[in-house]
Amino acid sequence: xxxxxxxxxxxxxxxxxxxxxxxxxxxxxxxxxxxxxxxxxxxxxxxxxxxxxxxxxxxxxxxxxxxxxxxxxxxxxxxxxxxxxxxxxxxxxxxxxxxxxxxxxxxxxxxxxxxxxxxxxxxxxxxxxxxxxxxxxxxxxxxxxxxxxxxxxxxxxxxxxxxxxxxxxxxxxxxxxxxxxxxxxxxxxxxxxxxxxxxxxxxxxx
Amino acid sequence: xxxxxxxxxxxxxxxxxxxxxxxxxxxxxxxxxxxxxxxxxxxxxxxxxxxxxxxxxxxxxxxxxxxxxxxxxxxxxxxxxxxxxxxxxxxxxxxxxxxxxxxxxxxxxxxxxxxxxxxxxxxxxxxxxxxxxxxxxxxxxxxxxxxxxxxxxxxxxxxxxxxxxxxxxxxxxxxxxxxxxxxxxxxxxxxxxxxxxxxxxxxxxxxxxxxxxxxxxxxxxxxxxxxxxxxxxxxxxxxxxxxxxxxxxxxxxxxxxxxxxxxxxxxxxxxxxxxxxxxxxxxxxxxxxxxxxxxxxxxxxxxxxxxxxxxxxxxxx
Ligand SMILES: NC(=O)c1ccc[n+]([C@@H]2O[C@H](COP(=O)([O-])OP(=O)(O)OC[C@H]3O[C@@H](n4cnc5c(N)ncnc54)[C@H](OP(=O)(O)O)[C@@H]3O)[C@@H](O)[C@H]2O)c1
Numbered sequence: 355x356x357x358x359x360x361x362x363x364x365x366x367x368x369x370x371x372x373x374x375x376x377x378x379x380x381x382x383x384x385x386x387x388x389x390x391x392x393x394x395x396x397x398x399x400x401x402x403x404x405x406x407x408x409x410x411x412x413x414x415x416x417x418x419x420x421x422x423x424x425x426x427x428x429x430x431x432x433x434x435x436x437x438x439x440x441x442x443x444x445x446x447x448x449x450x451x452x453x454x455x456x457x458x459x460x461x462x463x464x465x466x467x468x469x470x471x472x473x474x475x476x477x478x479x480x481x482x483x484x485x486x487x488x489x490x491x492x493x494x495x496x497x498x499x500x501x502x503x504x505x506x507x508x509x510x511x512x513x514x515x516x517x518x519x520x521x522x523x524x525x526x527x528x529x530x531x532x533x534x535x536x537x538x539x540x541x542x543x544x545x546x547x548x549x550x551x552x553x554x555x556x557x558x559x560x
Numbered sequence: 561x562x563x564x565x566x567x568x569x570x571x572x573x574x575x576x577x578x579x580x581x582x583x584x585x586x587x588x589x590x591x592x593x594x595x596x597x598x599x600x601x602x603x604x605x606x607x608x609x610x611x612x613x614x615x616x617x618x619x620x621x622x623x624x625x626x627x628x629x630x631x632x633x634x635x636x637x638x639x640x641x642x643x644x645x646x647x648x649x650x651x652x653x654x655x656x657x658x659x660x661x662x663x664x665x666x667x668x669x670x671x672x673x674x675x676x677x678x679x680x681x682x683x684x685x686x687x688x689x690x691x692x693x694x695x696x697x698x699x700x701x702x703x704x705x706x707x708x709x710x711x712x713x714x715x716x717x718x719x720x721x722x723x724x725x726x727x728x729x730x731x732x733x734x735x736x737x738x739x740x741x742x743x744x745x746x747x748x749x750x751x752x753x754x755x756x757x758x759x760x761x762x763x764x765x766x767x768x769x770x771x772x773x774x775x776x777x778x779x780x781x782x783x784x785x786x787x788x789x790x791x792x793x794x795x796x797x798x799x800x801x802x803x804x805x806x807x808x809x810x811x812x813x814x815x816x817x818x819x820x821x822x823x824x825x826x827x828x829x830x831x832x833x834x835x836x837x838x839x840x841x842x843x844x845x846x847x848x849x850x851x852x853x854x855x856x857x858x859x860x861x862x863x864x865x866x867x868x869x870x871x872x873x874x875x876x877x
Contacts, residue, residue, distance in 0.1 A: 364799075364866070365799050367625075368624070368625060368628055368659075368660060368661050369625060369628050369629075369661065370625055370628075370845065372625070372845075373628065373629050373630070373632070376629075376632050376634075380632060400564065435630030435631055435661065435662050436628050436629065436661050436662060437661065438659070438661060451564045544639065546609075
């Protein structure tokens, strides 16, 4: 019998589902009560993006960039202990942080000004942003994780990527090259979500 | 560990077991099996001779996935108990690799926690495409395990095997290593493994061998026996799939009558009863599974007739 046939999806991973879940518990425990500060920063980012001032839009984009940089450093720093590929994933988050900084300057910043009436893209963006910010952490609690093990935006990579995609879909970008710009900014979070989906597929097949 | 006389160590260990763990310490070996009082282990360990004539207990321990828990203090403490249960039951060979993330460091941490210089046969691997980084990786393993010398270094999955083997054999020559080996877990590399076994003076070969994957019996095991190369059976439970499958069925009475005690014992004794197998290395993250696995280190081994029956029984499941 070919030994390859004896492998299953979990064999592609070098860690157990339990060790992966522990990452979120340990990270949340380590930064508590910093969650309040992070929540404040996320709220500030959202209200700045929703305001009418260009300077505020730039700060909002810079704050979102900081979230990506922080996840790259803090989450993937921990993940690297059990996954040799984690530094590559961190690189993806650093690239996105840099791209969002370019959006902050010289770009126009992150402006959430949907046209009236909003288009499908905006509704989809709103749905994803709400999912990343609220539903995702809640879903983990429903799935049976302890509150300490839940995944929150600006701490865990999945809700950060989902929220970012939502915000970018809602964002007003310059008419010229707007489609290209949006596409480029959506690429790293989309790649991460594909990697994460594969990881979960393998973990859940354990 | 490497420098210690293995048979003396084993004698000390058995003496220590007999006297509830106090004699070993008194005699100065430092480490003594602690929990033997709680779970008396009857009978001699099944051992196999190594290429240098010393004996090795025939059940070892793998660390892929199971010991890769990073710096998590809770998980590290729990894995320390897994290693302690292994050593208490008379196990020695622990297999790891730099490919297994934090596993080597977690083993090192557990050894330091257990303390007293336990009789570990430290087996790790060289795993880098850089053929000049062999000595560096050996030194890295020594650091991570907290040992002065590794017992066995294997070229992992034949990555850059030629330069690594040359360097490892040199190191063995200089006394910086006890044994040198190669590993694979894919059937398609068996031809290459075979060639290396014939042409290079290696001490160990490691490949997948389980009741559900007996490909190694065709060429590798006979060749290992013929050339006096020690054979390590990896993935004895097929990464867990095989033992999960058999555990869904009741344990057969005829196996109990033959002296086998549980499914882990069944699957592992089948392997170590092969005359060319030196050691099987199941991995586990749980103390109760470790205890089950270590039952295979004692008791009667199945003869050829019984082995055939075991294989047939499994085929029917
Ligand atoms: N190329 C290479 O060099 C190579 C390739 C493959 C493997 N290896 C070595 O061989 C070792 C063994 O292979 P492996 O880890 O892949 O697979 P394995 O030992 O065949 O199976 C390990 C799995 O079996 C489960 N298990 C262990 N004891 C059990 C018990 N008594 N009852 C129920 N489940 C049990 C473990 O889960 P629990 O944690 O829940 O017990 C774990 O998921 C590796 O750890 C590694 O050191 C080397």
